[in-house]
Structures are given as C-alpha cells and as structure tokens.
Amino acid sequence: MNRRVVLGTIAAALTVAASAASAQEPMVFGVITPLSPPGETALGQQVKRGSEIAVEYINEKGGVLGRKVVLSIHDTAGKNEAGVAAYRRLVSNEKAVAVFGFIHSGVNIAVNEVAKEMGVPTMGTQTGAGDVTAKRYDIAFRTHAVDPPRAATWLGWAKKNGFKRLSILAETTDYGIGLAKATEAQNKSMNLGMDIQTIMFDRTTTDLLPQLLQVKAFKPDAIINVGVGQPLDLMITQATTVGLLPTVPMVTSYDAPGRPQHWQLHKEQGVGVHFIAFYTQKSKLSDVGEWFVKKYQEKYNEPPIYSALNGFANALVFAQAIEMAKTTEPKALIKALETGSFKGWSSVPVTFPQAEGALWHNWSPPLMILKYNKVNQTQADAEVAYTLGDN
Amino acid sequence: MFSAELFTQTLIAGLMIGVLYALMALGITFIYSIVRMINWAMGEFYMLGSYIQYVVVAHALGRDLWWLAVIISTAGTFLVGYLLQPILIKPMYARAMERRDDYATVVTIALLLMLRSLAVVIGGPNQFRPETNLPVMWVGPLPMEGARVAASVCALLALGVFYLVISRTWIGLALRAMAQNRVAAQTSGVDVFRLDAMAFAIGVALAGLAGALLAPLFLVYPTNGAVATVKGFEIIVIGGLGSIPGALIGGLLLGVVESLGAGFISSSYQNAYGFLLVLLVLLVRPYGLFGERGREA
Numbered sequence: 001m002n003r004r005v006v007l008g009t010i011a012a013a014l015t016v017a018a019s020a021a022s023a024q025e026p027m028v029f030g031v032i033t034p035l036s037p038p039g040e041t042a043l044g045q046q047v048k049r050g051s052e053i054a055v056e057y058i059n060e061k062g063g064v065l066g067r068k069v070v071l072s073i074h075d076t077a078g079k080n081e082a083g084v085a086a087y088r089r090l091v092s093n094e095k096a097v098a099v100f101g102f103i104h105s106g107v108n109i110a111v112n113e114v115a116k117e118m119g120v121p122t123m124g125t126q127t128g129a130g131d132v133t134a135k136r137y138d139i140a141f142r143t144h145a146v147d148p149p150r151a152a153t154w155l156g157w158a159k160k161n162g163f164k165r166l167s168i169l170a171e172t173t174d175y176g177i178g179l180a181k182a183t184e185a186q187n188k189s190m191n192l193g194m195d196i197q198t199i200m201f202d203r204t205t206t207d208l209l210p211q212l213l214q215v216k217a218f219k220p221d222a223i224i225n226v227g228v229g230q231p232l233d234l235m236i237t238q239a240t241t242v243g244l245l246p247t248v249p250m251v252t253s254y255d256a257p258g259r260p261q262h263w264q265l266h267k268e269q270g271v272g273v274h275f276i277a278f279y280t281q282k283s284k285l286s287d288v289g290e291w292f293v294k295k296y297q298e299k300y301n302e303p304p305i306y307s308a309l310n311g312f313a314n315a316l317v318f319a320q321a322i323e324m325a326k327t328t329e330p331k332a333l334i335k336a337l338e339t340g341s342f343k344g345w346s347s348v349p350v351t352f353p354q355a356e357g358a359l360w361h362n363w364s365p366p367l368m369i370l371k372y373n374k375v376n377q378t379q380a381d382a383e384v385a386y387t388l389g390d391n
Numbered sequence: 392m393f394s395a396e397l398f399t400q401t402l403i404a405g406l407m408i409g410v411l412y413a414l415m416a417l418g419i420t421f422i423y424s425i426v427r428m429i430n431w432a433m434g435e436f437y438m439l440g441s442y443i444q445y446v447v448v449a450h451a452l453g454r455d456l457w458w459l460a461v462i463i464s465t466a467g468t469f470l471v472g473y474l475l476q477p478i479l480i481k482p483m484y485a486r487a488m489e490r491r492d493d494y495a496t497v498v499t500i501a502l503l504l505m506l507r508s509l510a511v512v513i514g515g516p517n518q519f520r521p522e523t524n525l526p527v528m529w530v531g532p533l534p535m536e537g538a539r540v541a542a543s544v545c546a547l548l549a550l551g552v553f554y555l556v557i558s559r560t561w562i563g564l565a566l567r568a569m570a571q572n573r574v575a576a577q578t579s580g581v582d583v584f585r586l587d588a589m590a591f592a593i594g595v596a597l598a599g600l601a602g603a604l605l606a607p608l609f610l611v612y613p614t615n616g617a618v619a620t621v622k623g624f625e626i627i628v629i630g631g632l633g634s635i636p637g638a639l640i641g642g643l644l645l646g647v648v649e650s651l652g653a654g655f656i657s658s659s660y661q662n663a664y665g666f667l668l669v670l671l672v673l674l675v676r677p678y679g680l681f682g683e684r685g686r687e688a
Contacts, residue, residue, distance in 0.1 A: 211653060
C-alpha cells in the first residue's frame with residue numbers, strides 16, 4: 001500500500017511537472033514561405049518580416065495562454081515537396097500549433113493534403129487558387145482573395161474601359177490555371193462577350209517571346225499577366241520589346257509592382273503597368289494595423305506591403321483564436337477560428353465562414369487595380385484605376 | 392493560326408536563343424573532352440557570370456561599358472574555375488582514383504549547392520538586371536531587345552574565337568591531344584595537370600560568358616543557372632558529347648524546336664518539345680548527331 005501511494009505520488013508529481021514544463025515551453029508557430037528562388041522570394045521575405053513583428057507584439061502583451069510564442073520559419077523555394085516536408089517537420093518534431101505563410105497555391109494545396117491527416121490548421125497568407133479552401137478541409141483557412149473576385153476585378157476594369165479583346169498569359173500552376181479558368185468562366189456567366197485569348201506557359205521558361213508574339217498577332221485591348229515572381233517581370237520586359245507595352249495596358253495578377261524592386265528592374269518600362277492590389281497606404285486599418293505600419297517603417301525604413309501585413313495578421317489571428325479556445329488542441333482551435341471574429345490589419349474584422357466553394361474558411365481583403373503614371377511612384381501615390389464593385 | 396510573319400519571327404527568336412544555349416553546351420562538352428568529367432555545377436558558373444555582370448555594371452562601370460563588364464565577368468568566372476580546379480577536380484587524377492565519375496558527380500553537385508547558397512546569402516532573394524545602352528533593334532520583321540541581339544552576336548564571336556584557339560594555337564593542339572589520348576599527351580611532355588585546370592577554367596568561363604550576356608534579358612537571381620544547365624545537357628545529348636560542332640547545331644535545333652513548338656502547338660509544353668527532340672535523337676542516333684561511338688579498353 002505504502003509502495004503504491006509512493007509510486008502514485010511520484011507519477012502525479014511527474015505529470016504536474018511535465019505540464020508545468022510544457023506550459024512554460026514556448027508555443028511554436030510555423031511559417032512555410034518561399035525565401036529562395038524559384039519561389040516568390042520578395043513576398044516570402046515580407047511574410048517573414050510581418051510574422052516576426054507579430055511575435056514581438058504578442059510576446060510583449062504576455063504571450064498566448066501565458067506562453068511565449070516562437071516562430072519556426074521554413075523555406076519552400078516555391079516547391080510543393082519542400083512545403084510538405086516542412087509541415088511534417090513542424091508538426092511532428094517541433095510541435096507547431098499553427099502553420100501559415102503560404103504564398104504559392106501549389107504548396108498550400110499539397111500541404112493541406114497532409115494537414116488534413118495530421119490535424120494542425122494551416123492559413124494561406126497569399127494563396128489565390130480556389131482549391132486551397134474549395135475542398136472544404138477543416139484545417140484549411142485563408143486570408144487572401146480567391147480566383148473569382150480577382151478575375152471579377154480585372155473583367156470589371158476591362159468592361160469599364162470598353163475593352164473587348166483580352167489576352168491572358170498564365171503560368172501552368174494551380175494559381176495560373178485557376179485564374180485563367182475563372183476569367184473565362186465569368187466572361188461566359190456574366191455575358192460580357194469579350195474575346196479572350198488564353199496562353200499558358202511553364203513558369204521555369206526563361207523566354208516568353210514566342211508567347212508574346214502570339215499575343216501581338218491577336219491584337220488585344222489589354223493583357224492580364226498571371227506570372228509569379230520572375231516570369232511576371234520577364235513578361236513586362238519582353239512585352240515592351242515586342243511593342244505591346246506601353247500601348248496595350250497590362251494588369252499583373254498580384255501586387256508585385258508595389259515593391260521598390262519594380263523600379264530597379266524596369267525603370268521607365270514600369271510606367272503604365274497596372275496591378276491588382278489589396279492594400280494601399282490609404283486603406284482603413286485597425287488599431288493594431290496602424291501600430292504595425294509604424295513599427296515596420298521604423299524597423300525597415302520603408303512602408304510595409306500587403307504580404308507583410310498579412311503575415312502579421314495571420315500570427316495575430318492564430319494567437320487570438322488560441323486564447324478564445326483556451327487550448328492549442330487542433331479541433332478546438334479550428335472551432336474557434338470558425339466561430340470567432342478577429343482583429344487583423346484591416347478595419348474589417350477577420351472571420352472564416354463555412355461558405356460554399358473557395359469561400360470556405362476564407363477572408364478576402366478589398367480588391368482594386370492600381371496604375372503607375374510616373375517612374376519611382378510609390379504604391380501610395382498610384383492611381384486607383386478600378387475598385388471591385390465600381391460598375 | 393499559321394502566319395508567315397509569325398513563323399519567321401518565331402524562327403528568328405529560336406535561332407537567337409539557340410546560339411546562347413550552345414555556349415552553355417560548349418562549356419560542358421569541352422570540359423568533358425579534356426577532363427573526362429561532367430561538371431554538374433555549370434549552371435552555377437552561368438549564375439556567377441550574371442552576378443559579376445550586374446555588380447560591375449551597377450556599381451562600377453555603368454550601362455555604357457556593359458561590354459567591358461562582359462569581358463570582366465568572363466575573366467572572373469575563368470579565374471574562379473582556375474582556382475577551384477586544383478582543389479576539387481585535380482585529386483581525381485593526382486590520386487589515381489578508381490571511381491572518378493562518382494567523385495566528379497559528388498564534388499560538382501556539392502559545388503552547385505555551395506555556390507547557390509552563397510548567392511542567396513550574399514545577393515539575397517531579389518532579382519537584378521544589369522542595364523545596357525542598347526536600343527531595341529529590328530532583326531528582319533522582329534523587334535528585339537538590343538541586349539539580345541548583342542548577346543547572340545557575341546556568342547557567335549565567342550564560338551568563333553574558341554574554334555580558332557582550339558585549332559590554331561599550341562594550347563589548342565595540346566588540349567586536342569589530351570582529348571584524344573591523355574597518357575600519350577603526358578608522355579609527349581604535355582603538362583596535363585596544368586592544362587586540366589586551363590580546360591576547366593575555359594569551360595566554366597564559357598558558361599560565365601553566357602550568364603553575363605543573358606543577364607539583362609533573363610534577370611539575375613540565385614537559381615537562374617538551373618534551366619541553362621538542363622538546356623546544356625539536352626544539347627550535348629542532341630549534338631553529341633565531346634563534339635564542338637554538335638554543341639552549336641544542337642543548340643540551334645533546340646532553340647528552334649522549343650520556339651516553334653511554343654508558337655504553333657502549345658506554349659504550355661515549351662520545355663517538353665526539347666525533351667521530345669532528345670528522345671528522338673536517342674532513338675535514331677544514340678551517341679548524338681555529331682558524336683562518335685566510344686570505345687573503352
């Protein structure tokens with residue numbers, strides 16, 4: 001009896017010690033993002049910066065459930081297999097409670113196939129393909145614009161300008177294929193009657209001249225550039241060479257031109273380029289959003305762009321959801337994410353409704369098309385050429 | 392829809408890019424001929440050439456002296472190759488190694504990873520573009536970036552100079568002797584170890600030259616050599632390993648097939664057309680269009 005009591009006491013003490021230790025152990029947030037080519041590294045860097053500032057903010061406020069938060073950042077180089085390996089390592093070895101930072105849709109989709117078995121929720125930071133959330137996996141969340149509203153934005157812009165012929169050059173990735181299909185589908189379903197030329201290209205291609213010559217032969221009113229990273233910039237350069245730009249307006253499918261690198265690469269060729277944007281310095285921010293913008297500017301001597309804001313917000317949302325659930329247990333965390341309303345960077349609260357299709361667990365930022373009218377113009381000064389819902 | 396103008400433009404685009412691919416392939420095939428090894432890090436020497444080009448143009452010479460920067464980039468890549476060869480490659484011969492091919496594969500892949508990682512750490516993840524002062528030029532019916540025209544012309548010149556050096560100079564004679572029979576060349580008094588270093592350096596310098604010439608067109612970033620390496624190996628299979636004319640013809644063929652395929656069949660499979668050509672050549676002439684059936688004692 002005495003022996004049993006002693007053993008039982010020791011076991012209880014060890015259990016308490018273990019939970020006390022684990023309660024003091026830092027909480028790991030995993031960031032899976034591209035930090036080297038051929039991934040979209042500039043955006044990955046922004047996500048990394050945003051999430052690092054978020055963790056500083058969270059820890060300054062006392063952490064989450066009394067525990068300090070630490071980031072574990074993994075580079076995918078834009079490759080699906082690297083993302084999957086990173087997720088496995090984060091969940092199995094590092095005991096991450098939340099994973100975010102995705103830029104490439106293909107990586108997010110591949111990781112979600114594993115995450116649905118392993119259970120730790122993921123959040124697409126800037127992944128646009130419908131399938132990231134359209135499969136309605138419990139673990140899949142996203143804070144970014146999906147294909148349909150993005151396609152609706154440039155179709156609305158084209159309609160506003162009276163354009164009848166559009167050329168879409170899209171990379172053969174989940175992102176590119178999804179956007180090309182969404183554009184064609186909406187042209188049909190909304191009876192816009194536009195003549196659309198769709199040209200797909202391998203994103204590892206180093207020469208887009210054959211494709212651009214086909215575009216030139218088609219004589220479009222506008223070009224939709226659905227390249228990510230290097231192909232996006234290559235298309236701007238080569239479209240100028242063959243005489244398409246600046247006469248034929250080009251819209252890029254995301255806000256890459258918002259970075260200072262746009263002017264370093266393109267100089268005068270960058271004038272007249274339109275781009276989809278989700279944030280400008282004129283956007284309405286929440287109080288933490290405003291804090292973040294100031295902090296980022298102090299730290300990096302430049303204003304943040306959307307990717308940094310979203311990286312910041314993803315970490316914050318997970319922290320708030322864990323506090324709401326009072327646990328890091330995945331199912332409870334997922335429930336909290338589905339039912340809660342969270343503060344992100346925008347004045348619009350972040351919610352993840354169980355909606356239809358790609359809007360499942362999806363929060364979308366406001367969408368607009370900005371245009372540069374002069375060299376070295378900043379995103380803040382760019383002309384707002386169109387806002388979704390204008391017409 | 393077929394149009395003669397589009398066909399001509401696409402053909403010209405294919406020929407011009409093919410010449411540049413041929414430079415890469417020439418470097419690979421030349422190193423193989425002399426040193427009897429495949430250098431898997433050729434793409435990283437291409438990348439090195441492109442980075443040197445950017446740094447020299449952006450921070451030293453400016454866009455007007457882009458041509459001088461090309462010479463410096465090529466010389467810089469040559470120097471790096473010349474310094475690395477005794478450390479990494481020479482042990483293959485100096486130590487009478489048995490499994491030389493395995494050694495060469497491991498060492499050059501390690502070099503590939505090291506150079507790529509260094510580029511990420513030093514240069515960061517962003518892309519760069521060294522400028523030139525060349526305006527858009529018309530090549531027949533096709534407007535072309537001046538840099539692309541210059542790159543194709545320089546590549547042809549480089550191929551010509553290379554041919555002259557190999558066929559008309561003493562060093563070229565010694566290198567050809569080594570390619571034919573290394574032991575006999577050594578017995579005849581040729582310093583094979585010194586020429587190994589020279590051959591390796593020349594081979595990687597050709598890749599560096601391609602990188603410097605293409606940097607204004609295809610941008611500068613840590614993995615910009617990866618695709619060039621694949622193209623180079625496709626070309627040496629098409630043209631024949633160890634064949635210099637094969638590298639040029641193979642490059643031109645690959646450029647044209649990819650360009651016409653993308654222009655008239657489907658651009659989604661641009662890279663696949665090149666691989667189909669490789670398969671076809673392997674079926675018809677397994678040792679390449681200009682290659683020779685090898686014999687080993």
